[in-house]
Amino acid sequence: LFHRADGILYIGADGQEPLPSALEYIQGHKIPFVAYDCCEGRPQLSSVNLDYYTGTREAVAYFLSLGETRLAYLRPDLEMEQERQREAGVREAVAQCPGASLQVFSDFFPADSRLDDDFSPALLLELKRTSREFFTSVLERSPPGTRFVCSWGAWAQPLRHLLSGELHAPSVLGLAQAGSFPYGILDPQVLYCHLPNYQAGESCARLLLRQMDDPD
Secondary structure (H helix, E strand, O other): OOOOOOOEEEEOHHHOOOOHHHHHHHHHOOOOEEEEOOOOOOOOOEEEOOOHHHHHHHHHHHHHHOOOOEEEEEEEOOOOHHHHHHHHHHHHHHHOOOOOEEEEEEEEOOOHHHHHOOOOHHHHHHHHHHHHHHHHHHHHHOOOOOEEEEOOHHHHHHHHHHOOOOOOOOOEEEEEEHHHOHHHOOOOOEEEEOOOHHHHHHHHHHHHHHHHHOOO
16 A cells, blocks of 8 residues: 555665565565675575675785785674675685784674664773774784784774884785775775675666566
């Protein structure tokens, strides 16, 4: 009765899928539906997903070619498909580089999920304090000369600010596009990946239009 949309394009934040009840309704009513960056394991649904494994492996291999091959990888303590792919890509790139070594730090998860409900100065100060403590502890536990790969791009610049001494090669790689964090673009010590979000959006739209034109 209240027909307001011809199709649904769902963007999965951190791989989160729609509620099962929502998917059941969408499939039961044959609503044109495309998911971005989630629902990869549901072949009955149309989805567009990023290859985090290959992208990470190629980015880390390039990072290793620029200098010191002793790396530390910082990832959140979260069980998500994206994180599993990223870590596998990091490990494969290090394994393929003669003499390279790797430490993995996964004992930190910022409480920024609470920002959806609480954007108070107190919470922001708490996040700043806890993240600085974590980055400081990582540096204390890493041998001299270590370079760093951050699963979350937002971690790259704060970590870079804690590094000292003369650096001859990029010291931090953030596995997220620079466009999300423009303050890092001008820092030659920080590299970022590029997520093809625009191209993925076009692919999602084409899939959705095809379903709307031909329900079968």
